[in-house]
Amino acid sequence: MEMRRRIMKGSAWVLSLLIVGLALTGCSAVQTGKEGNKSETGQVAVSASGKVNPEVKIVTDLVGREVKVKIPAQRIVAIGPGALRLVAYAKGTDRIVGIEDMEKKVPTGRPYMFAYPELKALPTIGQGGIDSVPDEEALLSVKPDVIFVSYLVDKAKADKLQDKTGIPVVVLSYGQLATFNDDVYRSLDLVGRVIGTQQRAEEVINYVKKSQVDLAERTKGIADLAKPKVYVGALGVKGTQGIESTQAKYPPFVNIGARNVADETGKSGSLMIEREKLVSWDPDILFIDEGGYSKVLADAQKNPAFYQSLRAVKNGQVYGQIPYNFYTTNIDTALADAYYAGKVIFPEKFQDIDPVKKCEEIYSFLLGKPVYEQMVKDYGGFKKLDLTQP
Incomplete structure (x- = not known):
């Protein structure tokens, strides 16, 4: 009887070890990610x-x-x-x-x-x-x-x-x-x-959100009346458009708190304005979406008096923006446009920003490759534009 009790006691001890060992093995598999679905993370x-x-x-x-x-x-x-x-x-x-x-x-x-x-x-x-x-x-x-x-x-x-x-x-x-x-x-x-690839998706979301915070913080506290008046024209809407095509609440301007004259309409989204309205607004700085630049340039050659009446044109304050709406929004280009607009409108707040380098950083993070030069070949890139020359 004593022998049988010892055998049973020993067997129970061995069985306990086996159970603990199996439990530890299972925990190890989950921790190392060898088993189980990890796609949620x-x-x-x-x-x-x-x-x-x-x-x-x-x-x-x-x-x-x-x-x-x-x-x-x-x-x-x-x-x-x-x-x-x-x-x-x-x-x-x-x-x-x-x-x-x-x-x-x-x-x-x-x-x-x-x-x-x-x-x-x-x-x-x-x-x-x-x-x-x-x-x-x-x-x-x-x-x-x-x-x-x-x-x-x-x-x-x-x-x-x-x-x-x-x-x-x-x-x-x-x-x-x-x-x-x-x-x-x-x-x-x-x-x-x-x-x-949820972790990668989260990285992209965080990158875009942090960029927006950075853009907003740079101009925080500047009174509207202390900001130059700005306008963006030639924004594409189902094809190329001329100077009259603009946007209220234009996202690159919203991100930097720019004083967009089109916001005075109280609307948001794409707008087609009368030329007289642009003359009355008379922005200090004019941005041209380079998707429609050739159309604006041709119009400027036909109607030089209209363009010469604009303060931004007379003062050489006309700049190109890379179009970001193509098969809906290229978020990377929209971010880069915001940094470039910030550099132009608020140079003292964007002293550390080289728009081209920043653009390449954005493309490289979101897409894995710097493609700014290819966009330049198609559109012209970030630069001053001259609407007075043929």
Whole structure:
């Protein structure tokens, strides 16, 4: 009997050791990230062998739809204005399996395509463009795990596309003004969670937000009446426009607290003004969106008296801005435009900023490559403009 009790006691002790050992082994696997899905924190879920181990999860997209998606998605497509750009910011271009024809054939204006030219070699998944409709057959042909889409569909159309293709459709958004907006941040976070790069998405969001804080802090406390009056013209709206095309609450000006004369209208967004209004505003500094610069220059040659009546033209205070709205907002260029405008309008507050170097820093962080020189080839870059010369 005594022997049996010793054996039973010893067996129980061994069993306890085994249980504790197994528990510690399980804890170690979770801590080292060898098992379990880590996509919620931005890490790719992997098995003990190092293979991707996707899990079906439910995400809520920007129109409030709950979508079941295998996370992290390995094969993705991004259609509609701005969708591919957000994937590029989130470092997901290696997962892209096809792009829109518009992204291939229109060579200018989109830094993400300069940074990732290899995307042009991928299969075509539709026409692309603001007024296009998704090409279901082309999308199916590349067998994506998920379709990211912005602007082309509403809630009902997204459901219809998902039902027809059998592929999860996740709707993204840039928000109403399509620049520095909570919807942009939510979309970036969503892309990161779906493809397993949430940490990178958070880094991008934080970078943009910190840049905005930096811009605002530099001019904080300057009274409006102590600021020069500024105007930006030739902003593109469904094509190139002339000097009359402007924007109230122009984001690069808002970021630096500039005194935008167009804000006096009490409106926000794109505006077409009468020339007489620009004369009455008579801004101290004039910015020209270089997408429409050739149109403004041609107009200045035809109507020199009008331009010579403007204080900014007479005083040589006309500057070029790189257009940032192309297939919706290039957030990188918009940030760079804000720093350049700050340097021009408030030079004493931006003494430490070299606009070109800052622009390259922004492109390098958001896209991994400095592409300012390629934008210069297309538009001209940050420089003074002369509207008095033929």
